């Protein structure tokens with residue numbers, strides 16, 4: 001697992017899924033902020049209390065209306081970042097809770113750079 005210092009994302013491969021480069025990749029450190037997922041407001045409002053309840057430190061960034069994700073633009077999105085040390089736990093938490101929610105599962109996969117149906 002490598003970490004892109006530019007995009008703050010993890011990747012399984014040798015290129016960052018966001019910037020498609022390897023230049024900024026290095027081994028992740030425990031306190032590196034990692035993109036957990038990018039979701040719409042309604043989902044962000046559900047995810048936030050879950051992270052708080054589990055005492056997972058996170059940062060929430062509001063993305064502008066021009067944000068482009070996978071070629072699709074969303075009106076308003078929120079990006080959640082967690083420290084690398086907390087990433088696996090946060091991913092497991094949300095994957096479990098949103099097991100039936102395609103949108104959240106896709107957002108988690110997309111942030112992790114997992115190739116899949118778009």
Ligand SMILES: [Zn+2]
Pocket residue numbers: 004005006007008016017018019020021024
């Ligand atoms: Zn990158």
